[in-house]
Amino acid sequence: MTDATRFGVIGTGRITRRLVADLQSTDGVSVTAIASRTQDRADWFASQYGIAAAVQGYQQLLQRDDVDGVYLSLPPSMHSEWCLRAAEAGKMILCEKPLATSLQEAIQINAACDQAGVRWLDATGWLHHRRTAEMLALARSGQLGKIGHISVAVSFYRPFQSGEHRLDPALGGGCLLDLGWYTTGASCLFADQLPSKVFADSIEENGVPIRTNAMLWFDGDLTAGFSCGYDTATRKWFEVAGSEASVICDDFTRPWADRPTRFWVHDAKGEVQAFQVSDRQEQRMIETLVGQSSLEPFNSLALRTQFVLQALAESVQTGLPVHLDHSTLV
Numbered sequence: 088m089t090d091a092t093r094f095g096v097i098g099t100g101r102i103t104r105r106l107v108a109d110l111q112s113t114d115g116v117s118v119t120a121i122a123s124r125t126q127d128r129a130d131w132f133a134s135q136y137g138i139a140a141a142v143q144g145y146q147q148l149l150q151r152d153d154v155d156g157v158y159l160s161l162p163p164s165m166h167s168e169w170c171l172r173a174a175e176a177g178k179m180i181l182c183e184k185p186l187a188t189s190l191q192e193a194i195q196i197n198a199a200c201d202q203a204g205v206r207w208l209d210a211t212g213w214l215h216h217r218r219t220a221e222m223l224a225l226a227r228s229g230q231l232g233k234i235g236h237i238s239v240a241v242s243f244y245r246p247f248q249s250g251e252h253r254l255d256p257a258l259g260g261g262c263l264l265d266l267g268w269y270t271t272g273a274s275c276l277f278a279d280q281l282p283s284k285v286f287a288d289s290i291e292e293n294g295v296p297i298r299t300n301a302m303l304w305f306d307g308d309l310t311a312g313f314s315c316g317y318d319t320a321t322r323k324w325f326e327v328a329g330s331e332a333s334v335i336c337d338d339f340t341r342p343w344a345d346r347p348t349r350f351w352v353h354d355a356k357g358e359v360q361a362f363q364v365s366d367r368q369e370q371r372m373i374e375t376l377v378g379q380s381s382l383e384p385f386n387s388l389a390l391r392t393q394f395v396l397q398a399l400a401e402s403v404q405t406g407l408p409v410h411l412d413h414s415t416l417v
Protein backbone atom coordinates (compact mmCIF):
# COMPACT_ATOMS: atom_id res chain seq x y z
CA MET A 88 0.00 0.00 0.00
CA THR A 89 1.91 3.07 -1.16
CA ASP A 90 -0.27 5.90 0.12
CA ALA A 91 -1.05 4.48 3.57
CA THR A 92 -0.68 6.86 6.51
CA ARG A 93 2.41 5.59 8.31
CA PHE A 94 2.30 5.76 12.11
CA GLY A 95 5.12 5.78 14.58
CA VAL A 96 4.31 4.74 18.13
CA ILE A 97 5.77 6.56 21.13
CA GLY A 98 5.74 4.53 24.34
CA THR A 99 5.36 0.82 24.97
CA GLY A 100 2.76 0.66 27.73
CA ARG A 101 -0.26 -1.54 28.34
CA ILE A 102 -2.65 0.36 26.08
CA THR A 103 -0.03 0.45 23.30
CA ARG A 104 -0.57 -3.24 22.60
CA ARG A 105 -4.24 -2.73 21.85
CA LEU A 106 -3.86 0.46 19.82
CA VAL A 107 -1.01 -0.92 17.70
CA ALA A 108 -3.28 -3.80 16.71
CA ASP A 109 -6.08 -1.30 16.00
CA LEU A 110 -3.78 0.84 13.84
CA GLN A 111 -2.53 -2.23 11.97
CA SER A 112 -6.08 -3.41 11.29
CA THR A 113 -7.36 -0.07 9.98
CA ASP A 114 -7.56 0.33 6.19
CA GLY A 115 -5.10 2.85 4.80
CA VAL A 116 -2.90 2.85 7.90
CA SER A 117 0.37 1.12 8.72
CA VAL A 118 2.75 1.15 11.69
CA THR A 119 6.33 1.66 10.58
CA ALA A 120 8.24 2.40 13.78
CA ILE A 121 8.03 2.22 17.56
CA ALA A 122 10.07 4.21 20.07
CA SER A 123 10.91 3.48 23.66
CA ARG A 124 13.26 5.01 26.20
CA THR A 125 15.32 1.83 25.85
CA GLN A 126 16.44 0.01 22.70
CA ASP A 127 15.71 -3.41 24.28
CA ARG A 128 12.08 -2.57 24.88
CA ALA A 129 11.64 -1.04 21.43
CA ASP A 130 13.18 -4.19 19.91
CA TRP A 131 10.91 -6.47 21.93
CA PHE A 132 7.78 -4.55 20.95
CA ALA A 133 8.78 -4.30 17.30
CA SER A 134 9.37 -8.04 17.08
CA GLN A 135 6.13 -8.88 18.92
CA TYR A 136 4.00 -6.67 16.67
CA GLY A 137 5.80 -6.96 13.35
CA ILE A 138 6.94 -3.32 13.27
CA ALA A 139 9.89 -2.69 10.95
CA ALA A 140 11.82 -0.09 12.95
CA ALA A 141 12.64 -0.14 16.67
CA VAL A 142 13.90 3.24 17.83
CA GLN A 143 15.57 4.34 21.04
CA GLY A 144 14.36 7.82 21.98
CA TYR A 145 11.11 9.56 21.13
CA GLN A 146 12.71 12.51 19.28
CA GLN A 147 14.53 10.07 16.98
CA LEU A 148 11.16 8.69 15.92
CA LEU A 149 9.84 12.17 15.16
CA GLN A 150 12.76 12.77 12.81
CA ARG A 151 12.00 9.76 10.62
CA ASP A 152 10.82 10.23 7.05
CA ASP A 153 8.82 6.99 7.14
CA VAL A 154 6.49 8.37 9.85
CA ASP A 155 3.48 10.57 8.89
CA GLY A 156 1.70 10.44 12.23
CA VAL A 157 2.34 9.45 15.83
CA TYR A 158 0.38 7.58 18.45
CA LEU A 159 1.41 8.84 21.90
CA SER A 160 0.76 6.51 24.82
CA LEU A 161 2.81 8.16 27.53
CA PRO A 162 1.84 9.15 31.08
CA PRO A 163 -0.41 12.26 31.06
CA SER A 164 2.27 14.73 32.22
CA MET A 165 4.27 13.96 29.04
CA HIS A 166 1.45 14.43 26.52
CA SER A 167 1.89 18.16 26.10
CA GLU A 168 5.64 18.12 25.47
CA TRP A 169 5.45 15.31 22.93
CA CYS A 170 2.37 16.67 21.16
CA LEU A 171 4.16 20.00 20.75
CA ARG A 172 7.29 18.28 19.43
CA ALA A 173 5.23 16.13 17.07
CA ALA A 174 3.41 19.20 15.75
CA GLU A 175 6.74 20.92 15.21
CA ALA A 176 7.92 17.88 13.24
CA GLY A 177 4.73 18.09 11.15
CA LYS A 178 3.37 14.72 12.30
CA MET A 179 -0.34 13.96 12.66
CA ILE A 180 -1.18 13.14 16.30
CA LEU A 181 -3.27 10.54 18.08
CA CYS A 182 -2.70 11.28 21.77
CA GLU A 183 -3.93 9.12 24.60
CA LYS A 184 -6.40 10.64 27.02
CA PRO A 185 -6.30 12.85 29.02
CA LEU A 186 -5.07 15.22 26.32
CA ALA A 187 -3.02 17.15 28.89
CA THR A 188 -2.81 17.93 32.58
CA SER A 189 -4.06 21.53 32.35
CA LEU A 190 -6.21 23.71 30.13
CA GLN A 191 -3.22 25.84 29.23
CA GLU A 192 -1.35 22.80 27.89
CA ALA A 193 -4.41 21.66 25.93
CA ILE A 194 -4.83 25.09 24.34
CA GLN A 195 -1.12 25.13 23.42
CA ILE A 196 -1.40 21.72 21.75
CA ASN A 197 -4.40 22.83 19.75
CA ALA A 198 -2.72 26.10 18.72
CA ALA A 199 0.57 24.38 17.76
CA CYS A 200 -1.27 21.84 15.60
CA ASP A 201 -3.31 24.60 14.02
CA GLN A 202 -0.18 26.55 13.19
CA ALA A 203 1.62 23.51 11.80
CA GLY A 204 -1.44 22.35 9.86
CA VAL A 205 -1.37 19.06 11.79
CA ARG A 206 -4.54 17.04 12.45
CA TRP A 207 -4.93 15.73 16.01
CA LEU A 208 -7.29 13.64 18.09
CA ASP A 209 -7.35 12.49 21.68
CA ALA A 210 -7.71 8.70 21.69
CA THR A 211 -11.19 8.69 23.22
CA GLY A 212 -12.53 5.80 21.20
CA TRP A 213 -16.13 5.76 22.44
CA LEU A 214 -16.87 9.14 20.85
CA HIS A 215 -16.38 7.52 17.44
CA HIS A 216 -18.63 4.48 17.95
CA ARG A 217 -21.82 4.60 15.84
CA ARG A 218 -23.73 3.82 19.03
CA THR A 219 -22.65 7.15 20.53
CA ALA A 220 -24.05 9.06 17.55
CA GLU A 221 -27.33 7.13 17.89
CA MET A 222 -27.66 7.77 21.62
CA LEU A 223 -26.86 11.43 21.10
CA ALA A 224 -29.39 11.76 18.29
CA LEU A 225 -32.03 10.18 20.51
CA ALA A 226 -31.25 12.50 23.43
CA ARG A 227 -31.41 15.53 21.13
CA SER A 228 -34.54 14.42 19.27
CA GLY A 229 -36.89 15.32 22.11
CA GLN A 230 -38.04 11.70 22.46
CA LEU A 231 -36.81 11.62 26.07
CA GLY A 232 -38.68 14.85 26.87
CA LYS A 233 -36.72 17.56 28.63
CA ILE A 234 -33.31 16.30 29.74
CA GLY A 235 -32.98 16.97 33.46
CA HIS A 236 -30.06 14.93 34.76
CA ILE A 237 -27.06 12.96 33.53
CA SER A 238 -25.31 10.48 35.79
CA VAL A 239 -22.06 8.75 34.92
CA ALA A 240 -19.87 6.19 36.69
CA VAL A 241 -16.49 4.92 35.54
CA SER A 242 -14.19 2.84 37.69
CA PHE A 243 -11.62 0.05 37.64
CA TYR A 244 -10.56 -1.77 40.77
CA ARG A 245 -6.93 -0.86 41.50
CA PRO A 246 -5.56 -1.12 37.91
CA PHE A 247 -2.03 -0.65 39.18
CA GLN A 248 1.38 -2.05 38.28
CA SER A 249 4.78 -1.23 39.75
CA GLY A 250 5.93 2.33 38.96
CA GLU A 251 2.28 3.12 38.17
CA HIS A 252 1.78 6.58 36.64
CA ARG A 253 -1.81 6.62 37.93
CA LEU A 254 -0.46 6.87 41.48
CA ASP A 255 2.23 9.46 40.74
CA PRO A 256 1.25 13.14 40.99
CA ALA A 257 4.36 14.14 38.99
CA LEU A 258 3.18 12.02 36.04
CA GLY A 259 -0.35 13.44 36.05
CA GLY A 260 -1.76 10.53 38.06
CA GLY A 261 -5.16 10.16 39.71
CA CYS A 262 -8.63 9.12 38.68
CA LEU A 263 -9.93 12.62 37.98
CA LEU A 264 -7.75 13.18 34.90
CA ASP A 265 -7.73 9.51 33.93
CA LEU A 266 -11.36 8.34 34.36
CA GLY A 267 -12.84 11.80 34.86
CA TRP A 268 -11.86 12.38 31.23
CA TYR A 269 -14.70 10.00 30.31
CA THR A 270 -17.25 11.11 32.91
CA THR A 271 -16.71 14.83 32.26
CA GLY A 272 -16.66 14.37 28.49
CA ALA A 273 -19.90 12.35 28.53
CA SER A 274 -21.59 14.96 30.74
CA CYS A 275 -20.59 17.85 28.45
CA LEU A 276 -21.45 15.92 25.30
CA PHE A 277 -24.98 14.99 26.37
CA ALA A 278 -25.62 18.36 28.04
CA ASP A 279 -24.48 20.01 24.78
CA GLN A 280 -23.14 22.96 26.77
CA LEU A 281 -20.54 23.87 29.36
CA PRO A 282 -21.49 23.83 33.04
CA SER A 283 -21.78 27.16 34.82
CA LYS A 284 -20.79 25.69 38.19
CA VAL A 285 -19.06 22.51 39.42
CA PHE A 286 -18.25 20.91 42.74
CA ALA A 287 -16.06 17.88 43.38
CA ASP A 288 -14.61 15.97 46.28
CA SER A 289 -11.90 13.29 46.25
CA ILE A 290 -10.49 10.53 48.41
CA GLU A 291 -6.72 10.51 47.95
CA GLU A 292 -3.88 8.00 48.06
CA ASN A 293 -0.21 8.85 47.34
CA GLY A 294 -1.25 12.47 46.76
CA VAL A 295 -3.61 11.64 43.87
CA PRO A 296 -7.40 11.20 43.83
CA ILE A 297 -8.42 7.55 43.84
CA ARG A 298 -12.12 8.37 43.97
CA THR A 299 -13.78 11.61 42.84
CA ASN A 300 -17.46 12.43 43.09
CA ALA A 301 -18.69 15.53 41.28
CA MET A 302 -21.73 17.67 40.50
CA LEU A 303 -22.08 19.87 37.45
CA TRP A 304 -24.75 22.55 36.97
CA PHE A 305 -25.84 23.62 33.48
CA ASP A 306 -28.29 26.20 32.19
CA GLY A 307 -31.95 25.19 32.03
CA ASP A 308 -31.95 23.32 35.36
CA LEU A 309 -29.88 20.54 33.86
CA THR A 310 -27.48 18.80 36.24
CA ALA A 311 -24.92 16.02 35.98
CA GLY A 312 -23.33 13.91 38.67
CA PHE A 313 -20.47 11.50 38.34
CA SER A 314 -18.33 9.14 40.31
CA CYS A 315 -15.00 7.82 39.09
CA GLY A 316 -12.32 5.88 40.88
CA TYR A 317 -9.91 3.04 41.38
CA ASP A 318 -11.65 1.53 44.40
CA THR A 319 -14.73 -0.19 42.97
CA ALA A 320 -15.24 -2.90 40.38
CA THR A 321 -15.36 -2.00 36.69
CA ARG A 322 -18.20 0.40 35.88
CA LYS A 323 -18.52 2.30 32.62
CA TRP A 324 -22.11 3.46 32.47
CA PHE A 325 -24.34 6.47 32.18
CA GLU A 326 -27.96 7.48 32.25
CA VAL A 327 -29.36 10.52 30.44
CA ALA A 328 -32.67 11.18 32.19
CA GLY A 329 -35.47 13.10 30.49
CA SER A 330 -39.00 13.97 31.60
CA GLU A 331 -40.43 11.12 29.47
CA ALA A 332 -37.69 8.49 29.36
CA SER A 333 -34.02 7.78 29.95
CA VAL A 334 -31.18 6.48 27.78
CA ILE A 335 -29.03 3.99 29.63
CA CYS A 336 -25.73 2.48 28.52
CA ASP A 337 -23.66 0.13 30.68
CA ASP A 338 -20.39 0.04 28.74
CA PHE A 339 -20.03 3.37 26.97
CA THR A 340 -16.22 3.76 27.21
CA ARG A 341 -15.60 0.40 25.52
CA PRO A 342 -18.21 -2.27 24.85
CA TRP A 343 -18.00 -5.43 26.96
CA ALA A 344 -16.06 -7.98 24.94
CA ASP A 345 -18.47 -10.87 25.24
CA ARG A 346 -21.88 -9.47 24.29
CA PRO A 347 -23.62 -7.35 21.67
CA THR A 348 -23.02 -3.60 21.86
CA ARG A 349 -26.28 -2.19 23.15
CA PHE A 350 -28.14 0.57 24.97
CA TRP A 351 -31.63 0.95 26.34
CA VAL A 352 -34.46 3.46 26.55
CA HIS A 353 -36.54 3.13 29.73
CA ASP A 354 -39.82 5.05 29.71
CA ALA A 355 -42.13 6.30 32.46
CA LYS A 356 -44.31 3.15 32.29
CA GLY A 357 -41.38 0.80 32.72
CA GLU A 358 -41.29 -0.13 29.04
CA VAL A 359 -37.77 -0.93 27.88
CA GLN A 360 -36.53 -0.69 24.32
CA ALA A 361 -33.16 -2.29 23.58
CA PHE A 362 -30.94 -1.18 20.70
CA GLN A 363 -27.90 -2.96 19.27
CA VAL A 364 -25.23 -1.16 17.24
CA SER A 365 -22.01 -2.90 16.36
CA ASP A 366 -18.90 -0.99 15.37
CA ARG A 367 -15.13 -0.95 15.90
CA GLN A 368 -14.65 2.32 17.70
CA GLU A 369 -10.85 2.54 17.61
CA GLN A 370 -10.67 1.80 13.89
CA ARG A 371 -13.38 4.38 13.24
CA MET A 372 -11.43 6.90 15.36
CA ILE A 373 -8.25 6.26 13.36
CA GLU A 374 -10.13 6.48 10.04
CA THR A 375 -11.55 9.83 11.15
CA LEU A 376 -8.09 11.11 12.04
CA VAL A 377 -6.48 10.13 8.76
CA GLY A 378 -9.53 11.15 6.71
CA GLN A 379 -10.54 14.54 5.39
CA SER A 380 -13.53 15.43 7.61
CA SER A 381 -13.31 18.26 10.12
CA LEU A 382 -12.02 17.22 13.54
CA GLU A 383 -13.41 20.37 15.15
CA PRO A 384 -16.24 18.66 17.07
CA PHE A 385 -13.77 16.23 18.70
CA ASN A 386 -11.05 18.84 19.29
CA SER A 387 -13.59 21.20 20.80
CA LEU A 388 -14.99 18.54 23.16
CA ALA A 389 -11.44 17.68 24.27
CA LEU A 390 -10.73 21.31 25.11
CA ARG A 391 -14.05 21.70 26.91
CA THR A 392 -13.40 18.51 28.87
CA GLN A 393 -9.98 19.78 29.93
CA PHE A 394 -11.53 23.13 30.91
CA VAL A 395 -14.12 21.47 33.15
CA LEU A 396 -11.59 19.01 34.62
CA GLN A 397 -9.45 21.96 35.66
CA ALA A 398 -12.41 23.56 37.44
CA LEU A 399 -13.22 20.24 39.13
CA ALA A 400 -9.61 19.93 40.33
CA GLU A 401 -9.80 23.45 41.71
CA SER A 402 -12.99 22.56 43.55
CA VAL A 403 -11.33 19.47 45.07
CA GLN A 404 -8.43 21.64 46.18
CA THR A 405 -10.50 24.46 47.70
CA GLY A 406 -13.43 22.40 48.95
CA LEU A 407 -15.72 24.97 47.30
CA PRO A 408 -17.94 25.10 44.23
CA VAL A 409 -16.27 26.73 41.23
CA HIS A 410 -18.08 29.07 38.84
CA LEU A 411 -16.76 28.72 35.30
CA ASP A 412 -15.77 31.72 33.21
CA HIS A 413 -16.43 30.41 29.71
CA SER A 414 -14.51 33.28 28.12
CA THR A 415 -11.20 31.67 29.22
CA LEU A 416 -11.84 28.93 26.65
CA VAL A 417 -12.23 31.25 23.66
Ligand SMILES: NC(=O)c1ccc[n+]([C@@H]2O[C@H](COP(=O)([O-])OP(=O)(O)OC[C@H]3O[C@@H](n4cnc5c(N)ncnc54)[C@H](OP(=O)(O)O)[C@@H]3O)[C@@H](O)[C@H]2O)c1
Pocket residue numbers: 098099100101102103122123124125128129160161162163183184185210211212250251252258265
Ligand atom coordinates in the same frame (compact mmCIF):
# COMPACT_ATOMS: atom_id res chain seq x y z
N1 LIG B 1 -7.81 4.87 25.61
C1 LIG B 1 -7.84 3.94 26.57
O1 LIG B 1 -8.72 3.08 26.60
C2 LIG B 1 -6.74 3.93 27.59
C3 LIG B 1 -6.59 2.81 28.41
C4 LIG B 1 -5.53 2.81 29.29
C5 LIG B 1 -4.68 3.91 29.35
N2 LIG B 1 -4.87 4.98 28.56
C6 LIG B 1 -4.00 6.15 28.61
O2 LIG B 1 -2.79 5.83 27.93
C7 LIG B 1 -1.68 6.45 28.55
C8 LIG B 1 -0.68 5.37 28.93
O3 LIG B 1 -1.32 4.50 29.86
P1 LIG B 1 -0.76 3.01 30.12
O4 LIG B 1 -1.59 2.46 31.20
O5 LIG B 1 -0.65 2.29 28.84
O6 LIG B 1 0.68 3.37 30.70
P2 LIG B 1 1.94 2.44 30.96
O7 LIG B 1 1.60 1.02 30.80
O8 LIG B 1 2.53 2.89 32.25
O9 LIG B 1 2.90 2.88 29.78
C9 LIG B 1 3.37 4.20 29.63
C10 LIG B 1 4.61 4.18 28.73
O10 LIG B 1 5.15 5.50 28.73
C11 LIG B 1 6.57 5.44 28.65
N3 LIG B 1 7.16 6.30 29.71
C12 LIG B 1 7.99 7.32 29.51
N4 LIG B 1 8.34 7.91 30.65
C13 LIG B 1 7.72 7.24 31.62
C14 LIG B 1 7.72 7.35 33.04
N5 LIG B 1 8.42 8.31 33.66
N6 LIG B 1 7.00 6.47 33.74
C15 LIG B 1 6.28 5.53 33.13
N7 LIG B 1 6.24 5.36 31.77
C16 LIG B 1 6.97 6.21 31.05
C17 LIG B 1 6.98 4.00 28.84
O11 LIG B 1 7.40 3.52 27.59
P3 LIG B 1 8.96 3.27 27.27
O12 LIG B 1 9.61 2.84 28.54
O13 LIG B 1 8.93 2.22 26.24
O14 LIG B 1 9.53 4.57 26.75
C18 LIG B 1 5.71 3.28 29.28
O15 LIG B 1 5.63 2.00 28.75
C19 LIG B 1 -2.26 7.24 29.73
O16 LIG B 1 -2.46 8.58 29.34
C20 LIG B 1 -3.58 6.55 30.00
O17 LIG B 1 -4.56 7.41 30.59
C21 LIG B 1 -5.88 4.99 27.68
